[in-house]
Amino acid sequence: MKLLSVGTVAFDALETPFGKRDKIVGGSCTYISLSASYFLDSLGLVSVVGEDFPDEMINLLKDKNIDLDGLQIKKGEKTFFWSGRYHNDMNSRDTLDTQLNVLENFDPIIPNSFKTPDYLMLGNLVPALQLQVLDRLEKRPKLVVLDTMNLWMDVAMDDLKKVIARTDLLTINDEEARQLSGEYSLRKAARKIIEMGPKYLIIKKGEHGALLFHGENIFYVPALPLEEVFDPTGAGDTFAGGFIGYLASTDDTSFENMKRAVVIGSAMASFCVEKFGSERIENLSQTEINDRISQFKKLTDFSLDLALA
Ligand code: AMP
Secondary structure, X not given: XXXXXXXXXXXXXXXXXXXXXXXXEEOHHHHHHHHHXXXXXXXXXXXXXXXXXXXXXXXXXXXXXXXXXXXXXXXXXXXXXXXXXXXOOOOOEEEEEEEOHHHHHOOOOOOHHHOOOOEEEEOOOOHHHHHHHHHHOOOOOOEEXXXXXXXXXXXXXXXXXXXXXXXXXXXXXXXXXXXXXXXXOHHHHHHHHHHOOOOEEEEEXXXXXXXXXXXXXXXXXXOOXXXXXXXXXXXXXXXXXXXXXXXXHHOOOOHHHHHHHHHHHXXXXXXXXXXXXXXXXXXXXXXXXXXXXXXXXXXXXXXXXXXXX
């Protein structure tokens, strides 16, 4: 298996300045897998849902060639539920409710055929469960990418630090990077976080793009200026899915290739925010994806004769 993703498959209730949805499918693993599926045909997920989870979504994930042998469906139980409200700037949000439901007693069983993935994406999830997944693999993947959130910094910092120490690349947003490091300057924050273990760090800045750090190297990709942003939910996970999906498909973890992967991740995230939930990334064409990547290229492409500067 090229890529294994672990995380939540959820129901979300969302409120943005553009509207409201009471119950739509979300979850870190849903966005990651959908996004990565455009680059890979050998990927699987490990997660858990309740009996209330819709068959249509399961069928959609299967249609995308996502192996669901690691998706546990718990009879008589309810799917993880998260509810959030975005502020007018769409860059910040408040969590209104988190109901763990099936996650409360989740035992992340890894099917035998999933135990030697080349690439591992640990999507946002309880850090203790992310650690369990690492312990249950038969060999260390070529690259372990971790995503997390401020909640785990508040309630499970010790476990979180243990997972961070065992990953190659961490993706977090700017606020979280500041919280984790205690530094306001993102450059200083990056140095401190890299000292915690990962060789690479991606700091996501919402509509202001993303930064990739590795040693003394920094690479920056802006976000595509869009006319309308309906719902940023899942943008970070969609970014991560595009990023690792591309890396896994090219099987190249050099810094140069990671730069390309950051552009691909940003392009995928730019689709995600155009509609509510995962709707926009459920049925993208290869032409749409290629066009979007070209727009990113054009956005930052310029020539400058240094002799004249
Ligand atoms: P993002 O906007 O990329 O941060 O991801 C949003 C998704 O994360 C939503 O679809 C939620 O279902 C999911 N989510 C929210 N809170 C948590 C949590 N505590 N653990 C795991 N997933 C979560």
